[in-house]
Amino acid sequence: xxxxxxDPGPLSVPEGAIVSLNCTYSNSAFQYFMWYRQYSRKGPxxxxxxxxxxxxxDGRFTAQVDKSSKYISLFIRDSQPSDSATYLCAVxxxxxxxxxxxxxxxxxxxxx
Amino acid sequence: xxxxxxxxxxxxxxxxxxxxxSCEQNLNHDAMYWYRQDPGQGLRLIYYSQIVNDFQxxxxxxxxxxxxxxxxxxxxxxTSAQKNPTAFYLCASSIxxxxxxxxxxxxxxxxx
Numbered sequence: 308x309x310x311x312x313x314d315p316g317p318l319s320v321p322e323g324a325i326v327s328l329n330c331t332y333s334n335s336a337f338q339y340f341m342w343y344r345q346y347s348r349k350g351p352x353x354x355x356x357x358x359x360x361x362x363x364x365d366g367r368f369t370a371q372v373d374k375s376s377k378y379i380s381l382f383i384r385d386s387q388p389s390d391s392a393t394y395l396c397a398v399x400x401x402x403x404x405x406x407x408x409x410x411x412x413x414x415x416x417x418x419x
Numbered sequence: 420x421x422x423x424x425x426x427x428x429x430x431x432x433x434x435x436x437x438x439x440x441s442c443e444q445n446l447n448h449d450a451m452y453w454y455r456q457d458p459g460q461g462l463r464l465i466y467y468s469q470i471v472n473d474f475q476x477x478x479x480x481x482x483x484x485x486x487x488x489x490x491x492x493x494x495x496x497x498t499s500a501q502k503n504p505t506a507f508y509l510c511a512s513s514i515x516x517x518x519x520x521x522x523x524x525x526x527x528x529x530x531x
Contacts, residue, residue: 339519341519348525349524350423350525351509353519405516409462411459411460411461412461
């Protein structure tokens with residue numbers, strides 16, 4: 308079992324839809340949770356990070372962490388064609404050695 | 420304008436040749452990282468450096484070498500021992516190992 312699981316997609320939605328992207332993780336020692344956006348042939352761009360259960364909002368983006376279920380989500384409201392990209396979740400554990408683990412990414416297509 | 424730069428954007432390697440990928444940051448970050456990205460496999464850690472003149476192997480270090488002589492620079496050499504070097508290489512940095520990582524634009528390495 309991978310330490311971080313993410314559905315690869317592609318996920319296609321119409322413009323204006325609410326998008327839900329999800330990851331599950333296996334180790335309760337993971338303490339920090341990040342979402343990155345990666346456009347084709349570009350480096351990942353940090354979108355959001357959080358270290359606690361609950362929601363964190365930034366504009367059209369909301370990151371949600373449920374530590375009891377080991378489940379993290381990214382919601383995109385009023386999705387735009389410019390949101391079409393691959394979204395990577397990442398977790399950081401700080402117990403013992405620091406380790407950053409990435410999901411494989413979900414490809415999102417927002418159709419105009 | 421702070422950030423991480425990688426050069427070149429594309430690099431071609433001949434059989435038996437060593438090539439070096441450049442990574443420079445002006446964010447005053449102590450930690451730097453090299454990842455390899457292949458389709459469907461997510462990001463895999465090659466090497467990381469916590470501080471100048473120190474670096475550690477990641478999960479897939481075989482066939483690669485690095486140096487960290489300056490805080491701003493963390494070049495990666497892909498040696499002839501790396502039998503499958505074709506991939507997208509990403510450099511990242513963070514304030515320290517506990518903090519979120521920021522990525523450069525990437526270098527695509529192709530084998531002739």
